[in-house]
Amino acid sequence: MLKSNIEVSIRIGNTSDAETLLELEREVLSESEFMVSVIEEFDESTEQLKSWIQKILENQRDTLFVAEIKGKVVGLIVFRSKNTKRLSHTGSFTAMVKKEYRNQGIGKLLIKELLDWAEQNPLIEKVSLGVLSTNQRAIELYKSMGFVEEGRKIKEVKFNEDLYVDDILMYKLV
Numbered sequence: 001m002l003k004s005n006i007e008v009s010i011r012i013g014n015t016s017d018a019e020t021l022l023e024l025e026r027e028v029l030s031e032s033e034f035m036v037s038v039i040e041e042f043d044e045s046t047e048q049l050k051s052w053i054q055k056i057l058e059n060q061r062d063t064l065f066v067a068e069i070k071g072k073v074v075g076l077i078v079f080r081s082k083n084t085k086r087l088s089h090t091g092s093f094t095a096m097v098k099k100e101y102r103n104q105g106i107g108k109l110l111i112k113e114l115l116d117w118a119e120q121n122p123l124i125e126k127v128s129l130g131v132l133s134t135n136q137r138a139i140e141l142y143k144s145m146g147f148v149e150e151g152r153k154i155k156e157v158k159f160n161e162d163l164y165v166d167d168i169l170m171y172k173l174v
Helices: 015-031 046-058 108-121 136-144
Strands: 009-010 064-070 073-079 091-099 126-132 148-158 164-172
Touching: 009 108, 015 046, 015 073, 015 091, 046 064, 046 164, 073 108, 073 164, 091 108, 108 126, 108 136, 126 148, 136 164
Parallel strands: 091 126
Antiparallel strands: 009 064, 064 073, 073 091, 126 164, 148 164
């Protein structure tokens, strides 16, 4: 249940979600100041996304969850592990929530579902993320869920000639 008393369900994503997830990604990239990529760089097709989702579903160290309200996908979180033996115990996540559903607790529900999955997965020991230093709401959310800053990439993201933003690296051991 969300802050607004709207019921949300979290489930594992699947290839049939590809078109809906493409729409979600396009929407978020087109209006969010907290994403590294911009909409002009996004040219993924439904078939490419289906293939990507299938690879996630086939890898025991990766997962994809979607948040739905009344059968409509409003958010996602994807966790991808490292492909090398010495780093395979760790991975990082990316989350997106439609603008009209932000600040209602959906992101927190998605992260909680991911952390529950990671704690039950004997192959995963560390969950990581990167967050822009300007995204204070997300940083506070991550800290409230036990994530710790482990470093910064200074001036990592350049928005224009005068505006650079740090990429904060955070983690949580599970």
